[in-house]
Amino acid sequence: MKDDFLRPPRTVAEYAADGVRAIGVLSVIIAAIWSTPTDAGVLAFALPALMLPRALGLRGGADLAVGAIVLIAAVSNVFDLYRSLPGWDLVVHFLCTGVIAATGYVVLARLGIVPPQGSPAFRPRLPLVVCPLIGLAASALWEMVEWAGRTFITTEIFVTYEDTIGDMAMGGLGALVAGAVVAVVGLERDPRR
Structure with a gap:
């Protein structure tokens, strides 16, 4: 690394x-x-x-x-684009959770928990399960951080039940799409280059 x-x-x-x-x-x-x-x-x-x-x-x-x-x-x-642009919050949660989930798959592969993309043990269906799990876990953690920030630091942070559920749903969907990408697109650079 x-x-x-x-x-x-x-x-x-x-x-x-x-x-x-x-x-x-x-x-x-x-x-x-x-x-x-x-x-x-x-x-x-x-x-x-x-x-x-x-x-x-x-x-x-x-x-x-x-x-x-x-x-x-x-x-x-x-x-403050999340409040001023309708739907922007959901777009960003979809994209951001997706790239975090894909990166998370590479981290898990480096730790030996899942097979790396180029290995013979890699199966394309694996990231379709693992990436959404990573994405939903990251979404839940992020929403807890938002809640803690609003509760203990500043009321400037916007948190509602509907917002939390929508964010997590879009994050999970983004992570599923990321899983499909990880299934077919190599993310790591060739170490020989």
Whole structure:
């Protein structure tokens, strides 16, 4: 993982993904100086998800997709797009949970819990089950974080029962679609390149 993280970018997509990571780090600094602690915290919360695809050695396109979607999700919160754009919340939960579930599959493969995509033991039906499980678990965890943030930190965080259920349903659907993608598209970069 360390070698993948420190490896210089080689493709346009890898440079773009590193650019998204740089924007993510800068956005935290900018929010910490000129915005609220809540905004800086939301953006900082996204940083591990921006860095993980690089450490895992995901292909440039997959790395870029994960980073861009996660950063858009965080920035949407800062600019209050979830309240001002009808349906935006559901679109972002679908996409963000999907890329998190796909990345989660790669993490589980690295831990030896599921077979990696290129191995003889890999079966395309496996990510169709595993990715939705990861996505629903991540959705539940996210909704608990939102609830705790509203309950203990600030009432600026929007939480209702209907919103929570809708977010989790769209997240589960996004994770199912991600499972279909993981079933047929290799996410990891060829280690020989």
